[in-house]
Amino acid sequence: LTVSVTGATGFIGKRLVQRLHADKHSVRVLTRSRSKAQLIFPVKEFPGIVIAEEQDWKDCIQGSNAVVNLAGLPISTRWSPEVKKEIKQSRIKVTSKVVDLINGSPEGVRPAILVSATAVGYYGSSETQVFDERSPSGNDYLAEVCREWEATALKVNKDVRLALIRIGVVLGKDGGALAKMIPLFMMFAGGPLGSGQQWFSWIHLDDIVNLIYEALTNPSYKGVINGTAPNPVRLAEMCEQLGNAMGRPSWLPVPDFALKAVLGEGASVVLDGQRVLPTRAKELGFQFKYPQVKDAIKTILS
Template identity: 35%
Template sequence: MKVAIAGGTGFVGRAVTVELLKNGYDVYILTRHTNGKTNTEHKKYVKWMTADAIPEQDLQDVEVFINLAGESLNSGRWTEERKQRILDSRISSTKEIIRIIEQLPNKPEVFVNASAIGYYPISNTEAFTESSTAVGSSFLAHTVKLWEEVAQQAEALGIRTVLTRFGVILGKEDGALPRMALPYQLFAGGKIGSGKQWMSWIHMTDVARAILFTIENKDIRGPVNVTAPSPETMDQLGKALAKTLHRPHWLFVPSIVLKIVLGEMSTLVLDGQKVLPEKLLSHQFTFRFPDIESALQDIYV
């Protein structure tokens, strides 16, 4: 089976590519820059999102499209210009995939579009599943809502569309975890803000496995919360991280300090949602790392 991935060279995309290749798929990675990249029998690079690119010519008979493209939320302060880039990068890549699909004589079976649990409102008391109708009012919620609206256009083309709402993805080399672990490694870790804010997390291995699961289970469509079944408060997660790294959990960082240093971006650590993967669980998906202790042990030990 042929799979096209936008964002296949990124943090999540690399893990998804490895999982697909391991399971016998042929992978076509959509990229702006193909120079210096080597094609193999089962992995090929296809140029897209440039003036001279005609990716649809190389994507005939692709049965699955995965969109993981978009500017990182963690790579700088959220100025108005940067927020616009975060939004535009997600909308433009999704629109381009819809355009490509429209050009293909043989339509793919499924379109898996990255999304985020930022869709839900911020809350320390509520739990959210895919059946929750409440939508947040933050910049992230606004971005996710517009992003999913574009992705849903694939449904009008008769394509099963899956909206994978990622929680905080834990991996050793990239993402949020190295930034969270650094203070502990420097013996300066501790409670951030109230510590009561929820962290709905997931191990990178289970992200890749969940995406493959949604591809292969043809009755899964619409929003899918890609989070571990055991969310933790930020304080609980910090204590687990301290235990794994054999470091103290003792300093306190007030919310006001992070708001001054990070501005609006501080919402990534000061605010949260308790999000549960109801759809994955109801379809008998088995998490390899269902609890934070096993996830951190795998990453650091």
């Protein structure tokens, strides 16, 4: 395949590009910054990779078989009103651009597949409910962001196979939520965060990359698909496993204020959770490499 990827320079995108490149697919990195992308994907290691800034996205998308759309301002930061606006706008702007470029591509060079990211924040938060792809959307800020983000992707031509991946909290080395949680953990000899009762719908980085890869290559992957491991855990358990893996039994709860100091209002991503099941992925026969958080954390920290 020839695949154009937005957000390719990010935590998930980097790994996806490595995987696609290793499997001999042609990758086009759609970025805002060529110099940044060149550092991440040096020609020596990634011969043949195309890096394109926005004025060249059109040429890249035309002639690609597929587009993966991952771009957006990171949400785990301090949320000023401006940042909140940018969290939403950055996603809608890039998605809208990608969709317009796909829809505007002449037949024959129009990509046939769009895999677009969204998040489990779509469902809102709850300590008691269980959500899957058929559940309605929540009514908080992140749910609104996800709804509008998805609605923008849904404007793609009907003859394009669209997979919307509602991604959970991605656990991996060198990035994502875990990288931010570990220092806190060290500081507080860490116990649960907040009440500890919140649900934490996580997925290992390898699994989310595999799921996106499947969505690209398997025509049955269509519509909304939750990108979460089959066994979400309460935050207290997540922290206990993290403590065990780090050789730090968890006793003292990490106070909300500490998490908020690191993540700002974006801490709500971790502090207000939801229990989300990957019903569609299971129906599609997707094999999770890391179904249990214990094994995921162990591999990541080893």
